[in-house]
Amino acid sequence: MGRIKVVRCSDSGIDCNFVARSESEEDLLNQVAKHAQEVHGMEMNEELVQKVKSLIHEEEQVS
């Protein structure tokens, strides 16, 4: 039981079905950074980190 942090790539306005889930914001940002670079060719910078943080929401963890 608990909450888990979720970021959907599509929430940033990109047509992409990637979803990152983690209990840790740091881990979540790492997952998104890796995805953004590998799939979208985007380098994470401070502006992008702030944008991703604004897109984080929490969901009930299903276990």
Ligand SMILES: [Zn+2]
């Ligand atoms: Zn994506």
